[in-house]
Amino acid sequence: MRVPFFKMFMTSPFEGLQEHAEKVMECAWAFQQAMECYFAAKCKTFEEFRQEVTRIESQADAIKRRIRGHMPKRTMMPISNFLVFRYLKEQDEVLDRMEDSLDWISYRAESGIPQELEKDFALLVDAVIDPIEQLSGLVVEARLYFKKFSEKQRVVVKNIIHTLRQQEHEADKFEDIIKKKIFNMEADAVTIFHLVRLAETIGSIADHAQNAGDMMRAMLSK
Amino acid sequence: MPQEYYVLIVGYVFGFYMAWNIGANDVANSMASAVGAKAITIRQAIFIAGILNIIGAACIGSHVTNTIRKGIVSTEVLTDPHLALIGALSALLAAALWVSFATWKSLPVSTTHSIVGAMIGFGIMAGGFSVINWTKLAAVILSWVISPVFSIVIAFLMFKLIVLTILSKKDSFAGALKLSPFFIGIAFFIVVLSFLFKTPLGKKLSIGTPVALVVAMILALIFGFAGKRLLKKLIKNKKSNGTEEIFRRIQIGTSCYVALAQGANDVANAIGPLAVIYFLVKTGNVGATVPVPLFLLLFGGIGIACGIGMAGHRVMETIGTKITTLTNTRGFSVDFAAATTVLVASKMGLPVSTTHAAVGGVLGVGLARGLEAVNFGIIYKIMLYWVLTVPAAAVTSMVIFKILQFLL
Numbered sequence: 001m002r003v004p005f006f007k008m009f010m011t012s013p014f015e016g017l018q019e020h021a022e023k024v025m026e027c028a029w030a031f032q033q034a035m036e037c038y039f040a041a042k043c044k045t046f047e048e049f050r051q052e053v054t055r056i057e058s059q060a061d062a063i064k065r066r067i068r069g070h071m072p073k074r075t076m077m078p079i080s081n082f083l084v085f086r087y088l089k090e091q092d093e094v095l096d097r098m099e100d101s102l103d104w105i106s107y108r109a110e111s112g113i114p115q116e117l118e119k120d121f122a123l124l125v126d127a128v129i130d131p132i133e134q135l136s137g138l139v140v141e142a143r144l145y146f147k148k149f150s151e152k153q154r155v156v157v158k159n160i161i162h163t164l165r166q167q168e169h170e171a172d173k174f175e176d177i178i179k180k181k182i183f184n185m186e187a188d189a190v191t192i193f194h195l196v197r198l199a200e201t202i203g204s205i206a207d208h209a210q211n212a213g214d215m216m217r218a219m220l221s222k
Numbered sequence: 223m224p225q226e227y228y229v230l231i232v233g234y235v236f237g238f239y240m241a242w243n244i245g246a247n248d249v250a251n252s253m254a255s256a257v258g259a260k261a262i263t264i265r266q267a268i269f270i271a272g273i274l275n276i277i278g279a280a281c282i283g284s285h286v287t288n289t290i291r292k293g294i295v296s297t298e299v300l301t302d303p304h305l306a307l308i309g310a311l312s313a314l315l316a317a318a319l320w321v322s323f324a325t326w327k328s329l330p331v332s333t334t335h336s337i338v339g340a341m342i343g344f345g346i347m348a349g350g351f352s353v354i355n356w357t358k359l360a361a362v363i364l365s366w367v368i369s370p371v372f373s374i375v376i377a378f379l380m381f382k383l384i385v386l387t388i389l390s391k392k393d394s395f396a397g398a399l400k401l402s403p404f405f406i407g408i409a410f411f412i413v414v415l416s417f418l419f420k421t422p423l424g425k426k427l428s429i430g431t432p433v434a435l436v437v438a439m440i441l442a443l444i445f446g447f448a449g450k451r452l453l454k455k456l457i458k459n460k461k462s463n464g465t466e467e468i469f470r471r472i473q474i475g476t477s478c479y480v481a482l483a484q485g486a487n488d489v490a491n492a493i494g495p496l497a498v499i500y501f502l503v504k505t506g507n508v509g510a511t512v513p514v515p516l517f518l519l520l521f522g523g524i525g526i527a528c529g530i531g532m533a534g535h536r537v538m539e540t541i542g543t544k545i546t547t548l549t550n551t552r553g554f555s556v557d558f559a560a561a562t563t564v565l566v567a568s569k570m571g572l573p574v575s576t577t578h579a580a581v582g583g584v585l586g587v588g589l590a591r592g593l594e595a596v597n598f599g600i601i602y603k604i605m606l607y608w609v610l611t612v613p614a615a616a617v618t619s620m621v622i623f624k625i626l627q628f629l630l
Contacts, residue, residue, distance in 0.1 A: 008581070008584055008585070008588075008596050008597050008598075008600050008601075008604075009258075009548070009584075009593075009595075009596065009597075010595045010596070010597050011595070012594035012595045013594070013595060014594055072597045072599045072600075073599060074597065074598035074599035075595055075596070075597055075598070075599075076585075076588040076589060076591075076593065076595070076596040076597075076598050077591070077593075077594060077595050077596075078591040078592075078593075078594065079591075143594075146594060147549060147594075148389055148394070148465075149385050149389040149390050150389055150390060150391070150392075150394055151390055151391075151392060152392060
């Protein structure tokens with residue numbers, strides 16, 4: 001009935017962004033378990049967790065495609081389509097990097113992590129999970145802001161973005177420590193390459209979470 | 223003349239069918255934003271709209287109607303009673319069929335413009351192109367552009383005003399309460415003015431424009447401050463969505479008004495041609511205006527209510543699920559813009575449609591960045607159906623006229 005009239009009202013992309021952020025969250029837990037399993041020697045379930053992450057990633061991909069595919073050219077929103085797409089891209093990149101990290105491990109899974117680095121890697125993983133946990137809250141609060149336009153709500157969202165930035169900085173510090181330690185280790189070049197690249201990939205998860213936050217900050221600008 | 227009584231019975235059927243269609247197709251106009259903003263439930267909306275349409279049609283609907291809606295065709299065509307009978311019948315059926323088709327195909331068309339188009343078709347068949355009042359037709363065409371644009375501007379300004387004065391403030395609830403007399407006041411101002419200028423009952427009171435403005439202003443002031451006191455009592459606990467709660471109450475009021483005015487104005491679309499048939503059969507001739515007996519108005523009102531009751535549910539359900547981002551502040555802006563547009567445009571003598579104004583209102587709030595997502599692209603499609611309505615109804619009317627002429 002009166003469909004052209006109704007067609008003016010479309011499902012808000014924020015609904016999709018929220019759903020996508022929840023997938024990222026879900027994926028982060030699986031990622032954390034996979035990493036913990038990898039650190040613990042003789043863990044058999046790493047491959048299972050890796051499959052789980054891949055599965056969640058493809059589900060999130062479907063959500064991403066749905067958001068992109070259901071955004072007509074002349075969509076009017078409180079923010080520009082461009083920013084929504086950029087935000088989505090960064091949030092999706094978080095997932096990709098988690099998947100990449102696990103894939104990278106799987107290429108050389110049997111070697112494990114040297115004992116002296118185990119703790120540092122555990123800290124790094126925890127440090128990149130923190131900003132991911134902020135993301136779903138960020139979307140919810142931002143959506144509320146676009147509903148209310150209140151300065152108070154704007155500050156709430158800005159605070160989350162600020163926290164994100166700090167957490168990324170923390171993760172960066174752990175990444176630095178690990179890399180320094182790796183190069184002071186007695187190990188063959190292949191191991192060093194594998195470990196450095198692993199630390200960088202894990203570290204980039206937090207980078208992309210921060211990028212998503214920055215995109216959200218751009219949406220908030222008046 | 224038994225044959226003419228058959229015609230009258232057929233006229234009743236067509237008239238009811240047209241009224242039913244008005245109900246089915248136009249219920250969204252009055253209640254869409256209220257249901258979308260969750261101010262009232264679907265059941266409440268259907269019940270309220272049905273009752274208010276009957277009351278509007280029977281109590282404030284015009285007891286004298288122009289035989290030709292909006293004077294678009296010269297009354298010369300009515301001189302031959304036989305031709306007039308066929309004409310009224312075909313116009314009624316053509317308009318009803320087009321609105322039915324539109325409802326089925328989900329096109330937002332104006333019922334008023336459908337009947338205007340059907341009348342043009344009948345006029346051309348009965349008297350040629352010379353009987354058409356081209357200036358009136360130009361006004362119809364002008365209204366396709368003016369009413370949505372005007373509505374867009376008002377909705378845009380209204381929503382921006384709400385954001386600036388209330389939503390963006392630290393304590394938006396206190397701000398909303400403080401400014402509520404203003405918002406209730408201007409809503410009442412428009413409602414009172416529309417009532418005085420637009421509804422047939424108000425026209426009968428025949429109050430001059432300056433007096434009407436003063437009356438509306440005084441009533442707006444009284445109701446504005448009374449409304450604030452009432453709101454204070456009703457909304458005691460200050461919740462986070464207190465602002466929306468305040469606008470929810472105001473919005474229910476404006477929606478009810480639109481339903482009432484809709485019944486009063488649109489009933490003539492179905493009952494006007496039926497009244498012509500009625501008088502042709504009863505008295506044998508008909509002038510430029512005919513008195514409409516109360517039972518016909520009631521008949522039309524019940525027809526509209528039946529349409530709302532039977533098809534309204536589907537419309538409302540779609541609204542309820544689709545327009546989830548329409549909060550009360552947005553809904554109020556849309557309603558206010560639509561009501562103001564209809565008032566101002568009809569005061570200027572333009573035959574505007576509430577449908578067009580409502581669409582404009584939604585886009586206005588969207589442009590003010592008030593909606594999470596609105597598809598602006600669809601507006602071209604909507605415009606196309608607005609333009610199509612008049613010729614489509616005219617052609618249908620011509621075809622039916624020819625068929626009826628052959629039969630009777």
